[in-house]
Amino acid sequence: ETGVTQTPRHLVMGMTNKKSLKCEQHLGHNAMYWYKQSAKKPLELMFVYSLEERVENNSVPSRFSPECPNSSHLFLHLHTLQPEDSALYLCASSQDDGELFFGEGSRLTVL
């Protein structure tokens, strides 16, 4: 138990669906992150939120839309995804520039 909880753990969606991934951290951290993990590829940083403000968006397609309503919650809204978006999506949190604590990930399959 890392203190970072992601739901759902598994998600299968069609290309026309709209779904959301949720992340909640119970560590009192002030920064949260979305990473994408594809098979045999490096982890890709997608979004960074610090004090609930987005500070990084690494050229992620607009079909991925993050939301950070407060410092404990982070969402990734998914809309009209492509099969190549199938991956493990990892949420992480940190206190300032400290150690990253990762959730267990949401395994997304786009049909």
Next chain:
Amino acid sequence: GEDVEQSLFLSVREGDSSVINCTYTDSSSTYLYWYKQEPGAGLQLLTYIFSNMDMKQDQRLTVLLNKKDKHLSLRIADTQTGDSAIYFCAEIPPGNQGGKLIFGQGTELSVKP
């Protein structure tokens, strides 16, 4: 470029030592990390080394850093079946804040009994 390179697979026998290698990109990186990902789980920080160190030992883990060659290695002594996992090397290049790690592709360690 911003590629951290690792070999994809390593297979060892239980009780042997495992050495996982990584080549990183920026000799100015201040911290270098090793993360472990067990099946079905997220990444867990295993150990890290500050760039002014050559070696760091923590129980069965030894991290070696060669800044000249930008080479990082993780040695696991007396490897156990529970060490089977994917191991990621990561760096923080200068100018990146703490969370903006650059990760390698991961090395899948398989430990055979």
